[in-house]
Amino acid sequence: MIIRSKIKILRRAIALFIVLLCISCKTKQENKSDTLAAAIFSTIKDEDFDTTIDGKSVKLYWLQRKDLKMAMTNYGGRIISLFVQDKNGNAIDVNIGRGSIKEYMESPEAYFGATIGRVGNRIANGRFAINGNEYTLPTNDNKNTLHGGYKGFQDVVWDAEQPNGYTLILTYPSPDMEEGFPGNLQAKVIYSLTEKNAVKIEYEATTDKPTVVNLTNHAYFNLNGEGSGSILDHKLQINADRFTPVDAGLIPTGELSDVASTPFDFRKPHTIGERIKAINEQLEFGKGYDHNYVLNSDENGLHQAAKVVGDKSGVVMEVFTEEPGIQFYSGNFMASKNTLKSGAKDDFRTAFCLETQHFPDTPNQPGFPSIQLNPGEIYHTVTEYKFSVE
Numbered sequence: 001m002i003i004r005s006k007i008k009i010l011r012r013a014i015a016l017f018i019v020l021l022c023i024s025c026k027t028k029q030e031n032k033s034d035t036l037a038a039a040i041f042s043t044i045k046d047e048d049f050d051t052t053i054d055g056k057s058v059k060l061y062w063l064q065r066k067d068l069k070m071a072m073t074n075y076g077g078r079i080i081s082l083f084v085q086d087k088n089g090n091a092i093d094v095n096i097g098r099g100s101i102k103e104y105m106e107s108p109e110a111y112f113g114a115t116i117g118r119v120g121n122r123i124a125n126g127r128f129a130i131n132g133n134e135y136t137l138p139t140n141d142n143k144n145t146l147h148g149g150y151k152g153f154q155d156v157v158w159d160a161e162q163p164n165g166y167t168l169i170l171t172y173p174s175p176d177m178e179e180g181f182p183g184n185l186q187a188k189v190i191y192s193l194t195e196k197n198a199v200k201i202e203y204e205a206t207t208d209k210p211t212v213v214n215l216t217n218h219a220y221f222n223l224n225g226e227g228s229g230s231i232l233d234h235k236l237q238i239n240a241d242r243f244t245p246v247d248a249g250l251i252p253t254g255e256l257s258d259v260a261s262t263p264f265d266f267r268k269p270h271t272i273g274e275r276i277k278a279i280n281e282q283l284e285f286g287k288g289y290d291h292n293y294v295l296n297s298d299e300n301g302l303h304q305a306a307k308v309v310g311d312k313s314g315v316v317m318e319v320f321t322e323e324p325g326i327q328f329y330s331g332n333f334m335a336s337k338n339t340l341k342s343g344a345k346d347d348f349r350t351a352f353c354l355e356t357q358h359f360p361d362t363p364n365q366p367g368f369p370s371i372q373l374n375p376g377e378i379y380h381t382v383t384e385y386k387f388s389v390e
Contacts, residue, residue, distance in 0.1 A: 043093070043341045044081055048100035049073050056157040058101060065166040065193035068387065074160040075101055077115030077153065077170045077189055079219050081341065082199065087314030087389045092225035094315060094387075096351040099341045108337045109346065111218040114154035115189055116147045118174060118181045119371065120216040121292070121327060121360035124251045128363035130182065130210045130372060137180035144249060147218070149179035153187070154218070167192040176209065183209035183373075198320075198386035205379040213379050214358045214371045220331070220351035223310025223317060227344030231331065231352050232273025233311040238266040238328065239304055240293035244359055244368075248285050252361050252368075256294055264291065269307075272330055272352065288332035288349070292325045292359050302382060306354050314389045321356035321383040324369050329353040356383040 049060035053075060060080065063070045069091075071080040082095035097112050098104050104112070123145040126137040137145040147154065158170040167190065174185040190202040203215040222231055243264050244252040259265040263275035263283060276288050283289070297303040305326045306319040319326065331349040338346045359368040373379050 044071055044099065048102075049075075049080075051101050053101075053105075053157050056159075058157055059160070061160060061162055061168050063162075063166050063168060063191065063193050066195070066197055068193045068197060068199065070095075070191075070193060070199065072168055072191060073101065073104075074158045074170060075104065076113075076155060077158050077172075077191075077217075078104070079113035079191075079199075079217070082219070084197075084315055084387045085389065086225075086310075092228075092313060092315070093341070094221055094223050094225060094310075094317070096220035096222060096226050096346065097341055098338065103339075109334075111147060111154055112338075113219050114217070115158070115170065115215065116218050116355070117153035117187060117213070117215045118148050118179070118185060119145075119212055119214045119363075120147055120218075120355060120357050121214065122146050122249075122251055124249075124361045124364050126180075128212065130212070130363075133182075135180055135182060142249060144251060148181075151179060153215075158189075181211055183207035183211035183375075185211060185213065185373075187215070189215065194384070196386060197388065198384040201383045201385075203379070203381050203383075205373060206375075206377070207373050208375055210372060210374050212363050212371045213373045214362065215379075215381070216327075216355045216357045217383070218353060218355060219385075220346075220353055221308070221317065222351045223308060223315040224312040225342075226340055227342035227350075228312065229347075230273070230349055232276065232349060233271050234352070235269045235309040235311065236266050236272050236328075236352075237269045237307045238293050238326065239296050239306065240326070241267070241296055242294040244292045244294065244325075245282055246285055246291065246360075250285060250290060250360075252292070252359065252365060254365050254367055259293075264289075264293075266306075266328075269309075271311075273349075276330060286332060289328050289330040290332060292327050292357070294359075295321070295324055295326060297324075302384065305356060308352075308354070309390065316388045316390050318386045318388075319354050319356065319383070320386065322381045323356040323358060323383065325357050325359050327353065327355040327357055327360070329355070356381075 069083040126139040126145040138149040161169040188204040302320040336345040362368045
């Protein structure tokens, strides 16, 4: 009897211990969640994004799914913050951004996190032709047109619809000859967070007149977290055997050059800073990396374009796209002119960009894949940024 009583007491003690352990684990998870929420809301406030621009309502929108939480605004279709978990399970904001609409409107950097259009990247001399008709665009990058002109899609207010907690649908009717581009363009971009811990961006467009379209997103990333310092020790891999070399104005020469035996070879992982100071004319022209890579793919649909690993955080970002190119920019023109959400400055090379796209100056380069869109056609392309840790 005594032995049975002791066994009962022991079983009760074990059961009580298991219950207390479960409560403790649950409390830790809740505290972790509370800490994540506190970190997010301490840096970004809805009221700093609620305003009216060009007679249209501007708001802050929150998307959340699994380990991802993202803040966006319909002003410029911008990603404001993107919280992921690092190797220690801590939430970090890997997207560089500002803390209010006012700061975005007054910023010397127009493109933080923005949806870019009609045509991402550069068009030489602000000129191109379609079917023998010549068009002239505003030149906002020395003598060239960059990212759609003075008032590209980064400076317009998109109509927004949020059908659920992890999707934001943005639409914008770009009128005929806006910034010099022909055709009434109906643009649609769907941002969503997937079950596979990815930010999915789905671009669509139609037109009533032959035009050119090359949409992308200009997120600036630091996988150690905003304000954590240089990105030069991030490890980068790009699935490309070739890139498009440029002239001194960063306009492609029309060649597709082999990356082998050059500082542009990221087919195997290298740190961003490993060869950035090498003696190389292309690096001199770009003041570092600011070049389009010709992606390797014989597949239809999504293919892996790049992979980046944060050296301190262990955060892994894989880029998948249906596009033929990706522009790698190493933050060469960041000059501490903007105060970020974290309170840090956008110091030299403290963020990088990987913009999926067709090639720069495509309307003037007959050897590049076309970006012409005609009436009756649908422009459609998908890109995903997938996050994990190692």
